[in-house]
Amino acid sequence: MIDKVSVIGAGSLGTAIAQLVSNNAEKVYLYVKRIEVVEDILYTRRNLQYYPNTLLASNIEPKYKYEPDLHPDIIFFCVPSSAVRTVASEAKKMIGSDTILVSAAKGIEYPSGKTMSQIIYEETGKHPVILSGPNFASEIIMNKPTVTTIASKEPKVNEKVKNALTTEEFAVDTTSDVIGSEMCSILKNISAIAYGICEGMNLNENARFAVLNKAFLENKEIITKLGGDPSTVDGYCGLGDMALTSISSQSRNHTMGILYGQKISIDEKSSSILFEGKKSVLAVKEICKKNNINMDIIVFVNAVLNHQKSPEIAFIELWRKMV
Known part of the structure; x- marks a missing residue:
């Protein structure tokens, strides 16, 4: 069982990932952009904008601000590509020396031509694991049979992220081809x-x-x-x-x-x-x-x-x- 996992972004994918990893982590911190979403989750245990009919796991805690001393085992970046640079810069204060970063953002910065993993590395000094479909968030949160691919050049890092994600319904394929x-x-x-x-x-x-x-x-x-x-x-x-x-x-x-x-x-x-x-x-x-x-x-x-x-x-x- 993993100790602490942070998921940045409480949209459809971020909420689904938080619900998924709550099966394998003691505590999951879900970072939201708007304070009213924190209040919704605290009082209703639901993300009313995206999944009003889904009760979130009790070990998911919504967060509005990044805490410097948190140092989670894994941080998932589940924000739009346009927000990755800003979010990575702001969130680096809570990254510990052993924290693993996972990028679920898809896109290329224009006109720099840099990928999301390159941007995250520039802002944090850490190479993230790549998480790539075929996935629909709505199916993940409903525990439908799903498979995903994660990529890192470090086998031990791949294994730890795989352990955080894997459930009976959610299968994880690993590769070194970042x-x-x-x-x-x-x-x-x-x-x-x-x-x-x-x-x-x-x-x-x-x-x-x-x-x-x-x-x-x-x-x-x-x-x-x-x-x-x-x-x-x-x-x-x-x-x-x-x-x-x-x-x-x-x-x-x-x-x-x-x-x-x-x-x-x-x-x-x-x-x-x-x-x-x-x-x-x-x-x-x-x-x-x-x-x-x-x-x-x-x-x-x-x-x-x-x-x-x-x-x-x-x-x-x-x-x-x-x-």
């Missing part, structure tokens, strides 16, 4: 947008899955040239997460792709819905250009999202490059 695992979690969002655009255009299924297959092959090339293991793309955090995110109606990036394929733009600020893939497209495009990597899917998605071309014209140009 680059491949993290890039899979980024690229799958772009693949999902591409598939969604095709669906929004009402393209036939042959065409949609041809595009998804091309995205899979391009993801392998990108990860290989960046120093990752191409076989990682065949695994749970690769093909599994890409398929889940691209096809499921629960996927935000899939939904966004559909809307753009129907020529419906989204105002993220007014909707308060975060689409990690949209923020990654420009950064990945720059990385591919710099490393001379084929990026037909990236170009297709970028052209549609940034209104450079209509979905129909962008697709015709992509289709000419399929073989």
